[in-house]
Amino acid sequence: MEKSIMRELKGCNISWEDDAASTIPKAFINFSSIKNKYQADYWVTDGNGRTIVSPQKMYFKKANGVGKELALRLFGVGGPMEFEGN
Numbered sequence: 206m207e208k209s210i211m212r213e214l215k216g217c218n219i220s221w222e223d224d225a226a227s228t229i230p231k232a233f234i235n236f237s238s239i240k241n242k243y244q245a246d247y248w249v250t251d252g253n254g255r256t257i258v259s260p261q262k263m264y265f266k267k268a269n270g271v272g273k274e275l276a277l278r279l280f281g282v283g284g285p286m287e288f289e290g291n
Contacts (some may be wrong), residue, residue: 206243206268207236213272227252232279242266249279263288
């Protein structure tokens with residue numbers, strides 16, 4: 206499931222960089238499973254480690270649409286804690 210979500214996320218119109226330059230924001234995403242659903246913890250820092258998007262959680266049952274939803278949230282667009290998908 207995680208690979209599917211990351212593939213969808215990387216397919217979004219975002220210029221992803223592997224460069225560790227100090228001017229590039231860094232996105233962090235951790236996936237875990239809890240009971241009958243999954244959880245994504247995510248946050249974004251600037252190149253100096255200052256928080257741009259505060260740590261948040263998103264719960265979901267299916268991977269469909271989660272990558273696109275995470276793309277929005279990594280840019281500060283909020284959403285419900287429970288993501289229903291497409």
